[in-house]
Amino acid sequence: MIRIAIIGAGRIGHVHARAVANHPQAELVLVCDPFEKNAKELSAQYGVKYCLDPQEVFSSPDVDAVIIGSPTRFHVDHILAAVKAGKKVMSEKPIALDLASAKRCVDELGDAADHVMMGFNRRFDPSFAEIHHRVADGEVGDLQQLIVVSRDPAAPPAEYVAGSGGIFKDMTIHDFDTVRFFLGDIAEVTAVGTNVDEAIKAQGDFDQVLVTLKSVDGKLATIVNSRSCAFGYDQRLEAFGADGMLSADNLTETAVRKASGNQTEAKSAVMDFFLDRYEDAYRIELGHFIEAAASGEAVSPSVRDGYAALQLAEAAGLSAKEGRTVAIEANKVPAAV
Amino acid sequence: MIRIAIIGAGRIGHVHARAVANHPQAELVLVCDPFEKNAKELSAQYGVKYCLDPQEVFSSPDVDAVIIGSPTRFHVDHILAAVKAGKKVMSEKPIALDLASAKRCVDELGDAADHVMMGFNRRFDPSFAEIHHRVADGEVGDLQQLIVVSRDPAAPPAEYVAGSGGIFKDMTIHDFDTVRFFLGDIAEVTAVGTNVDEAIKAQGDFDQVLVTLKSVDGKLATIVNSRSCAFGYDQRLEAFGADGMLSADNLTETAVRKASGNQTEAKSAVMDFFLDRYEDAYRIELGHFIEAAASGEAVSPSVRDGYAALQLAEAAGLSAKEGRTVAIEANKVPAAV
Amino acid sequence: MIRIAIIGAGRIGHVHARAVANHPQAELVLVCDPFEKNAKELSAQYGVKYCLDPQEVFSSPDVDAVIIGSPTRFHVDHILAAVKAGKKVMSEKPIALDLASAKRCVDELGDAADHVMMGFNRRFDPSFAEIHHRVADGEVGDLQQLIVVSRDPAAPPAEYVAGSGGIFKDMTIHDFDTVRFFLGDIAEVTAVGTNVDEAIKAQGDFDQVLVTLKSVDGKLATIVNSRSCAFGYDQRLEAFGADGMLSADNLTETAVRKASGNQTEAKSAVMDFFLDRYEDAYRIELGHFIEAAASGEAVSPSVRDGYAALQLAEAAGLSAKEGRTVAIEANKVPAAV
Amino acid sequence: MIRIAIIGAGRIGHVHARAVANHPQAELVLVCDPFEKNAKELSAQYGVKYCLDPQEVFSSPDVDAVIIGSPTRFHVDHILAAVKAGKKVMSEKPIALDLASAKRCVDELGDAADHVMMGFNRRFDPSFAEIHHRVADGEVGDLQQLIVVSRDPAAPPAEYVAGSGGIFKDMTIHDFDTVRFFLGDIAEVTAVGTNVDEAIKAQGDFDQVLVTLKSVDGKLATIVNSRSCAFGYDQRLEAFGADGMLSADNLTETAVRKASGNQTEAKSAVMDFFLDRYEDAYRIELGHFIEAAASGEAVSPSVRDGYAALQLAEAAGLSAKEGRTVAIEANKVPAAV
Structure with missing residues (x-):
C-alpha cells in the first residue's frame, strides 16, 4: 500500500484524491494547501489529515509518495524537496514557467529524474x-x-x-x-x-x-x-x-x-x-x-x-x-x- | 443500339427516359400514354414520336424493347402483348394486383418468363x-x-x-x-x-x-x-x-x-x-x-x-x-x- | 448508510458487490451462497461476513436491504421472505420461470410490490x-x-x-x-x-x-x-x-x-x-x-x-x-x- | 448553345469533354492536341473535328468558348490568344509556373480577367x-x-x-x-x-x-x-x-x-x-x-x-x-x- 500526500487542494487535487481513494494499492494520508479552507475540505472528504506547509509533507514518515498540484512556480522546489526527502513524486505540468528553472530541476535530480513523473495525462x-x-x-x-x-x-x-x-x-x-x-x-x-x-x-x-x-x-x-x-x-x-x-x-x-x-x-x-x-x-x-x-x-x-x-x-x-x-x-x- | 419505347409517361416514365437517353447502347424511339399531354411532353423532351395506344408500340417494327410503366392493372396485358410481338420487356412492379393474374402471366409466358424483367430497382x-x-x-x-x-x-x-x-x-x-x-x-x-x-x-x-x-x-x-x-x-x-x-x-x-x-x-x-x-x-x-x-x-x-x-x-x-x-x-x- | 446483503455470489453478485462498495451511501455487510467457496471468495474480497443459508440474511438485524442474485427458481421465495423480514429488495430477472409463481409473488406482496425492484439494468x-x-x-x-x-x-x-x-x-x-x-x-x-x-x-x-x-x-x-x-x-x-x-x-x-x-x-x-x-x-x-x-x-x-x-x-x-x-x-x- | 473547343486531349481533356457532352446548353465542336493520336481519339469519341495547332481553335468562327487543358507552360499564351480572338475561356490550374508570367497575363487581360475562369474544381x-x-x-x-x-x-x-x-x-x-x-x-x-x-x-x-x-x-x-x-x-x-x-x-x-x-x-x-x-x-x-x-x-x-x-x-x-x-x-x- 503506497501512502500518498497531495499538495494543492484545487480542482486537480480533487481529481487525484478520488483516483487515489479508488486505487486498491494506494491510500490517501495527507492533504496540503496553504489555504486552510481548501485543505480542510478535501481532507475531510476522505477522512485524512491536512497541513498548510509542504515541509510537513516532505518530513512526514507516513508519506511514501507525493502528488504535486501546487501553482507552477512552486513545482521545481516541491519536486526537489520531495525527492530529497525520499518520496516518490508525480508533478502536474508544466515543470516550470522558465526553461532555466526546469533545467536546474533536471540537473539537480540527476538519475532520479527518471523516477519523477510529469502529469501529461x-x-x-x-x-x-x-x-x-x-x-x-x-x-x-x-x-x-x-x-x-x-x-x-x-x-x-x-x-x-x-x-x-x-x-x-x-x-x-x-x-x-x-x-x-x-x-x-x-x-x-x-x-x-x-x-x-x-x-x-x-x-x-x-x-x-x-x-x-x-x-x-x-x-x-x-x-x-x-x-x-x-x-x-x-x-x-x-x-x-x-x-x-x-x-x-x-x-x-x-x-x-x-x-x-x-x-x-x-x-x-x-x-x-x-x-x-x-x-x-x-x-x-x-x-x-x-x-x-x-x-x-x-x-x-x-x-x-x-x-x-x-x-x-x-x-x-x-x-x-x-x-x-x-x-x-x-x-x-x-x-x- | 436497342430501340426502346416507354409505355406510361408519368414520373417513372421520365426516370427511365433519362436513363435511356444517357445509355450509349440504347435509343428512345417512342413514348406511349393515353393522356396526350403527358405523352407529348415526354416525347418532346427527347425529340421522339409518341402514341396514345399501346398497340402501336407492340406493332411498331422500329421498337426492339418496351419499358412498361403503365398503371398496375395493365401490366400483365402489356407484358403478354409485348412479348408476343417479339419485344424485350421490362415492367414496373408489382406484376399485378392479384395473384391469379400474375400466375396467368407467368404461365402464358412459359420459358419467356426468364426474359421479362421486373423493375425491382x-x-x-x-x-x-x-x-x-x-x-x-x-x-x-x-x-x-x-x-x-x-x-x-x-x-x-x-x-x-x-x-x-x-x-x-x-x-x-x-x-x-x-x-x-x-x-x-x-x-x-x-x-x-x-x-x-x-x-x-x-x-x-x-x-x-x-x-x-x-x-x-x-x-x-x-x-x-x-x-x-x-x-x-x-x-x-x-x-x-x-x-x-x-x-x-x-x-x-x-x-x-x-x-x-x-x-x-x-x-x-x-x-x-x-x-x-x-x-x-x-x-x-x-x-x-x-x-x-x-x-x-x-x-x-x-x-x-x-x-x-x-x-x-x-x-x-x-x-x-x-x-x-x-x-x-x-x-x-x-x-x- | 444502507447495509446490504447479496444472495448469490456468482458473476452478477460480483457486479453488484463492486457497485455497492463504490456507492457512498451503501455498505456491503453480508454475502450468501450455498457454495461456500463462492461465498468465501466474494466476502473476502470486500472484508465482510458470509453465510450459506439465505435465512441468516433475512433474520440478520444488520441487513437493511437484500440484492437477490440466486438462481431464478428461488427468486420468488427469496423476495417474499426478505420483504416479510422487513428488508428492501432488488431481484435479478426474470421474476420466475412460470407465470403462476410470478403472479403468486405479486399477489402476496400486495402494495409492497411497488417497492421490490427488478434488475432490468x-x-x-x-x-x-x-x-x-x-x-x-x-x-x-x-x-x-x-x-x-x-x-x-x-x-x-x-x-x-x-x-x-x-x-x-x-x-x-x-x-x-x-x-x-x-x-x-x-x-x-x-x-x-x-x-x-x-x-x-x-x-x-x-x-x-x-x-x-x-x-x-x-x-x-x-x-x-x-x-x-x-x-x-x-x-x-x-x-x-x-x-x-x-x-x-x-x-x-x-x-x-x-x-x-x-x-x-x-x-x-x-x-x-x-x-x-x-x-x-x-x-x-x-x-x-x-x-x-x-x-x-x-x-x-x-x-x-x-x-x-x-x-x-x-x-x-x-x-x-x-x-x-x-x-x-x-x-x-x-x-x- | 455554347460551342466549345478543348485544347489538350489528356486525362483532364476527357473529363471536360464528357461534361460538355452531357450539358444541355453546350456542344463540343473541336478538339486540339499536338499529338494527333490523342486528338483523334478524343474527337472520335464525340464525333467532332480535331486539329493539331491551337491557332486553328482561336481562328475558328464555330468556336464560342475554349477550355484550356494544355501543359502549364502554354496556359498564359493560350489564354491571351483565345481572349483576343473573342472566345470565352476556362483554363486549368495553375495559371503559370512563374509569377511574372501570371502577372503579365492578368495585366494584359485588364477587365477581361474577370471573365477568364480558372479550373479550381x-x-x-x-x-x-x-x-x-x-x-x-x-x-x-x-x-x-x-x-x-x-x-x-x-x-x-x-x-x-x-x-x-x-x-x-x-x-x-x-x-x-x-x-x-x-x-x-x-x-x-x-x-x-x-x-x-x-x-x-x-x-x-x-x-x-x-x-x-x-x-x-x-x-x-x-x-x-x-x-x-x-x-x-x-x-x-x-x-x-x-x-x-x-x-x-x-x-x-x-x-x-x-x-x-x-x-x-x-x-x-x-x-x-x-x-x-x-x-x-x-x-x-x-x-x-x-x-x-x-x-x-x-x-x-x-x-x-x-x-x-x-x-x-x-x-x-x-x-x-x-x-x-x-x-x-x-x-x-x-x-x-
Whole structure:
C-alpha cells in the first residue's frame, strides 16, 4: 500500500484524491494547501489529515509518495524537496514557467529524474494510448504526419492567463508532449498565433495558435489550438502512416444519435469539461505512478519529458514572435519519450 | 443500339427516359400514354414520336424493347402483348394486383418468363448490391438474419392508396423482393399492421407494418415499414451472418457534418425523394436490361420474382388480417432469385 | 448508510458487490451462497461476513436491504421472505420461470410490490435512458415504432440453456421490458424462432427469434435476438416518432478509427461482455435502488414489471409454437411502467 | 448553345469533354492536341473535328468558348490568344509556373480577367460548396480556423514532378485557392516540407508539406499535404467558427459498413482517383462556366484567383527554403475571391 500526500487542494487535487481513494494499492494520508479552507475540505472528504506547509509533507514518515498540484512556480522546489526527502513524486505540468528553472530541476535530480513523473495525462487517454501502441505495433507502417486538434471549451479568466506563462506553456504544452510521445525528439518548431479574444489579446497572449513541428528524423506534426470552442472540449488526434491512418474523434456522454427534419446522425454534444473528458486518463495515469512507485521502475513521462515540452513551448513563443522557424538545440538532458 | 419505347409517361416514365437517353447502347424511339399531354411532353423532351395506344408500340417494327410503366392493372396485358410481338420487356412492379393474374402471366409466358424483367430497382442500388455480392463472397459467413427498414418520406394521397392494392402490394413489395434477393425462397410470412394516419385507415389500409419472414432453409428476416418519415426516405439494410454484419445506412446529398453547442457530427438530411435516392439504381437497372436485351441472356429479377413477391404480399395481408403465420405454398412457378 | 446483503455470489453478485462498495451511501455487510467457496471468495474480497443459508440474511438485524442474485427458481421465495423480514429488495430477472409463481409473488406482496425492484439494468443504460427521457420530452413527437436489436456474443453452455426457461424468458425478457419501458402495456405478441446452433436446437430451444409487439394504443415494436454474434455484444435501439428518430449504436472501448488500403472509419470492436457493456447501467441501477431504499419511495422497474415481462415471454413462446398472434389478457396486476 | 473547343486531349481533356457532352446548353465542336493520336481519339469519341495547332481553335468562327487543358507552360499564351480572338475561356490550374508570367497575363487581360475562369474544381465540390454557403449564411458564426487535409493516393512519376513546378505550385495550389475561397486575402504564409519519397527528394522537391496561413484579418488556416496516401485520395475540410464547426469527410463509393470480429463500422475504401472523387465538381464547374459564357457575367474563380494562389505557392516555397514566415505583398492585381 503506497501512502500518498497531495499538495494543492484545487480542482486537480480533487481529481487525484478520488483516483487515489479508488486505487486498491494506494491510500490517501495527507492533504496540503496553504489555504486552510481548501485543505480542510478535501481532507475531510476522505477522512485524512491536512497541513498548510509542504515541509510537513516532505518530513512526514507516513508519506511514501507525493502528488504535486501546487501553482507552477512552486513545482521545481516541491519536486526537489520531495525527492530529497525520499518520496516518490508525480508533478502536474508544466515543470516550470522558465526553461532555466526546469533545467536546474533536471540537473539537480540527476538519475532520479527518471523516477519523477510529469502529469501529461493525455498519454494515458485510452484512445490516444491505443493509437500509440497500434502505431508502435506497425499497424500503419512508418508514422509520417501527426495532426493534433486541441481546443478548450472556453477561455480562462484574464487573471489566470496573466500567470499562466502564455498559451504555449499553459495549453499547447500538452500537445507538445503528445507530439513527442509519437514522434520523439523535435528538431524544428514554427508557430503562428492570432486573437479572437480581446481580453487575452490585452494580456499580450495569443488565444489561437497553429504550431508546426519537424522531428529529428524529418516527420511532421501540426497542432491546432483555440482557447474557446462552441461545441465543447475538442480533443482529436490523427496519426498518418505509410500504410494507413489511426484517428481518435471526440468523446460524447452517450451513443445516442438523432435524425430529424433537416439533419441525421446528430450525436449529443462533445464533453466540455477536461476533468470529465480525461477522467479515465487521470485514473490510468495514477495507476502507472503507483505501480512505478511500488516497483521502483522508471516512470514515463518523466520530468525530462517535462523539460523537453517546455523547451518546445519556449521555441514556439520565439518563433511566433520573430516569424521564423526555431531549431531546437541539442538537448543536453537525455530524452526519455 | 436497342430501340426502346416507354409505355406510361408519368414520373417513372421520365426516370427511365433519362436513363435511356444517357445509355450509349440504347435509343428512345417512342413514348406511349393515353393522356396526350403527358405523352407529348415526354416525347418532346427527347425529340421522339409518341402514341396514345399501346398497340402501336407492340406493332411498331422500329421498337426492339418496351419499358412498361403503365398503371398496375395493365401490366400483365402489356407484358403478354409485348412479348408476343417479339419485344424485350421490362415492367414496373408489382406484376399485378392479384395473384391469379400474375400466375396467368407467368404461365402464358412459359420459358419467356426468364426474359421479362421486373423493375425491382433496389437490387441495383450500389450499396445493397455491394452487400449482396460481399455476402455471396462469404465475407460474413452464412447469412442468418436480415433487417430491412423502409419508410417513405410522406404518405401518398388517399386516391392513390385506394388503387394501390394496399401497403403490402404497393410498398412492401420492394422489401419482399429484397428479402428474396438475399434469402431465396420464403416458407412463412407473419405480418402485423397499424395506423398512425387516419386518412389511410379510412381506406381500410395500414400505414405501418412489421413483417417477419422465414426462408425455406430457416433464415429470418424482418421488414419495418412506415408510410411517412420525418427525416426523409429511410432506406436501410442489415445483413447479419455467422462471421459478421454488412449494413447500408441512409444516403445524404453531401458529406458535410456539423458540431455546435448541443450536438456533434450532425449530417445534412437524408434524401427524401425516391427518384433521387435510387437514381443510380434505376440507371444500373436499365443497363442490365439493355445488356440482356442485346445478348439474349435471361434477366434477374424476372417476372417470376414479381410473382413470388406478390405471393408474399398476399400472404402478409392474410397474416395481418387473421393474426397467424401464413405458409407459402410450394411455388409452382419456378423461382429465379 | 444502507447495509446490504447479496444472495448469490456468482458473476452478477460480483457486479453488484463492486457497485455497492463504490456507492457512498451503501455498505456491503453480508454475502450468501450455498457454495461456500463462492461465498468465501466474494466476502473476502470486500472484508465482510458470509453465510450459506439465505435465512441468516433475512433474520440478520444488520441487513437493511437484500440484492437477490440466486438462481431464478428461488427468486420468488427469496423476495417474499426478505420483504416479510422487513428488508428492501432488488431481484435479478426474470421474476420466475412460470407465470403462476410470478403472479403468486405479486399477489402476496400486495402494495409492497411497488417497492421490490427488478434488475432490468438496461433501463439505466445511459444511452437508452437518454432516449427514453428525450422521447418523454417530446423531441421526436409521438413514438410510433421501436426496433430493439439484442444479440449475445456467444451462446451459453447447453446446461445453462436447459435450466434457463428458454430464450424468451432468459434473454428476450430484457427486451420485453425495454419495449414496455417505451411503449407501455402490450396488447399482442407475435414471435418466430429458428436455430443456427445445433446444441440449443437439441435442447428444444430457439437460438434466434424475431418478436413483434403491438401496444394497447397500437404502436409497434420489433425485437431481433440471436444467441451469438461474431462482432460482440450487439445492443442497439431505435425509437421512431412522428417528428424524428433517436437511436443508440453499440459501444466500443475507445474512439479510435482506422483508414487503410481497403476500408475507412473502422472502429475498434464492439464490447463483447455484458458486464463491461452495462457496467454504468448496473451502477446507476444500484444507485436508484439505494435512493429508493433510503427515501421509502416506490421503485421502477418493480416486480410488477417483472411479471408483465414474463407474461410477454410466455405469450411469445406460445405464439412461436402455434404460429399465431397471442393477445395479452387484461393484466390483473396493476402495471407500473 | 455554347460551342466549345478543348485544347489538350489528356486525362483532364476527357473529363471536360464528357461534361460538355452531357450539358444541355453546350456542344463540343473541336478538339486540339499536338499529338494527333490523342486528338483523334478524343474527337472520335464525340464525333467532332480535331486539329493539331491551337491557332486553328482561336481562328475558328464555330468556336464560342475554349477550355484550356494544355501543359502549364502554354496556359498564359493560350489564354491571351483565345481572349483576343473573342472566345470565352476556362483554363486549368495553375495559371503559370512563374509569377511574372501570371502577372503579365492578368495585366494584359485588364477587365477581361474577370471573365477568364480558372479550373479550381474544388470550389464546386458539393460538400465544400455546402460548407462555404453555410459559413456565408452565418451558421457557425465568424470563421476562425480552417484545416485542409489534402493527400494524393500515390506520388506522380519523377518526370511529372520534374516539370510540375514543385509541390506548392502543382498540388498545394488547389488548397491555397480553397483557403482563399474561405478566408479571403492572405497576409502571411509559413511552410515546412519534408520527404518520405526518395525519388521526389532526388528531384529537389518535397513530397509532404504543412502550410500555415494567416489572412489579412487575422484568421488562421493550416494545409496538410502528402503526395501519397495508403487509403486513397484524402480530401477533407474543417471550417471552425465562433459558434460551431462544419466539416467534410472523405467520400466512399457506397454507404456499406461492416462489423466483424475485431472491428465495427468499417466503411469501404475512400475513392482513390481524383477524376472520380471530383466528378460532380468538374460537372458543376463546367455548368458555371457555360452559364457565365451565356450570360456574359463575371466568373469565379477567375485568373485573378489563379494569380493569387500562385503568389501563395511562391511564398510557401520561399518560406520553406528560408525557414521564415513570408508576408504577401499588397496585391496589385485586384482580388476577386
